[in-house]
Amino acid sequence: MTRYAYLGPEGTFTQQALLSWVADTEHEQVPLGSVDVALDALRAGDVDAAVVPIENSVEGGVSATLDALTSGDPLVVVGEVLVPITFVACARPGTTLTDARAIGTHSHAWAQVRGWAGKQAPQAIYVPTLSTASAAKDLAEHPDDLGYDVAVCAPIAAEHFGLDVLAHDIGDMTNAVTRFVVVARPEWQPAPTGRDKTTVVLYQRSDRAGGLLELLEQFSVRGINMTRLESRPTKDSMGSYCFSIDLEGHVQDERVGAALMSLHRICADVRFLGSYAAASGVEITIDPIATDRAFVAAREWLDWLRRLGD
Numbered sequence: 001m002t003r004y005a006y007l008g009p010e011g012t013f014t015q016q017a018l019l020s021w022v023a024d025t026e027h028e029q030v031p032l033g034s035v036d037v038a039l040d041a042l043r044a045g046d047v048d049a050a051v052v053p054i055e056n057s058v059e060g061g062v063s064a065t066l067d068a069l070t071s072g073d074p075l076v077v078v079g080e081v082l083v084p085i086t087f088v089a090c091a092r093p094g095t096t097l098t099d100a101r102a103i104g105t106h107s108h109a110w111a112q113v114r115g116w117a118g119k120q121a122p123q124a125i126y127v128p129t130l131s132t133a134s135a136a137k138d139l140a141e142h143p144d145d146l147g148y149d150v151a152v153c154a155p156i157a158a159e160h161f162g163l164d165v166l167a168h169d170i171g172d173m174t175n176a177v178t179r180f181v182v183v184a185r186p187e188w189q190p191a192p193t194g195r196d197k198t199t200v201v202l203y204q205r206s207d208r209a210g211g212l213l214e215l216l217e218q219f220s221v222r223g224i225n226m227t228r229l230e231s232r233p234t235k236d237s238m239g240s241y242c243f244s245i246d247l248e249g250h251v252q253d254e255r256v257g258a259a260l261m262s263l264h265r266i267c268a269d270v271r272f273l274g275s276y277a278a279a280s281g282v283e284i285t286i287d288p289i290a291t292d293r294a295f296v297a298a299r300e301w302l303d304w305l306r307r308l309g310d
C-alpha cells in the first residue's frame, strides 16, 4: 500500500488533489503541517510519496514547494493533478462579516480573495495560516487562542469542521485552478506516455549577456515547448537566480535527452525533477525534425560517416 503525505489537515485543496490522484486505489493518507514537513517525511522514508501545491492560475508559483524540491536529497515529480479552486468564508455561529475582526487563511488563498475581502469586510485584517483547512479546523476547535474569527477555505472544510458559511464562491477570479504535484524518491520513474512533461532547474555558470537565451535555445532548436519558466533566488548571494522550467516531453525522448545533455555541458548544475504524465492528457505534437526517429537517423548517419575510413 502506498503511503501519501499531503498538506493537511483534512479538507485542504491538496487533499482533494490526492483523492483525485489515487481514485479508488488502496493507499494511506498522512496529513502534515507544511510542504517542507511533507517533503522531509518523504526524504526520511516515512512515506512513499507526497502531494504538494506547485502553481496557481492566479497567484503563480508556490515558492515553498519550488524551493523545497531543489534543496536536500533528490526527489522527483511522478504526476500532476489540476484542481478547480472555490472558496467560502466561514465562521462559528454568531459571527457576521460586518463584525469580523480578522480573516485567517493560507497566503495563496488570501491572494485569491483579497479583492472580495476589501469590499465585504474592509475592517478585517489578514492572519496567515498553514493551510486553508487548518484555518477552519483551528477556528472550530480553539477559537479563543486565535487572532481571527473568519476562515477562508474549501466548502468541504467548512462542512467537515462544522462552521457556518457566511459567503460562497468568494474568489476574485472565476475559473481559478491550482496545479499539484505528486513527488517521490528517484527510484519511482514513470514510463513515457506520449503526453509527458519534464521539470528541471538550471543553474548558470555565470551571469552574462545572452546567458538565459543560450539555455532556452537548447529547447527551441530541438522543437521542445516550455510550459512554465520561473526564476528563483539560489539564496547564495544577492542577484543569484536559478531557472525552474517545465517542458513538454519525457527524459526518455531523444530530443529531451539531447537538450539535457547540452544543458549539462553549459550549466553549472542541472537538477532533474522528473518526467511524468501531463494532467491535460493532450498528446504532444512533435515537429518531424525532432521525433525520436529523426534523432536516431541522424546518429546512424554520423556513425556511418565515422566508419568510412575504417
Ligand SMILES: O=C(O)C(=O)C[C@]1(C(=O)O)C=C[C@@H](O)C=C1
Residues within 6 Å of the ligand: 007, 011, 012, 013, 014, 015, 053, 056, 062, 085, 106, 108, 109, 130, 131, 132, 133, 178
Ligand atoms: O491550503 C490549502 O488548502 C492548500 O491545499 C494550499 C493551497 C496553495 O498552496 O496554493 C492550495 C490551493 C489554493 O490555491 C490555496 C492554498
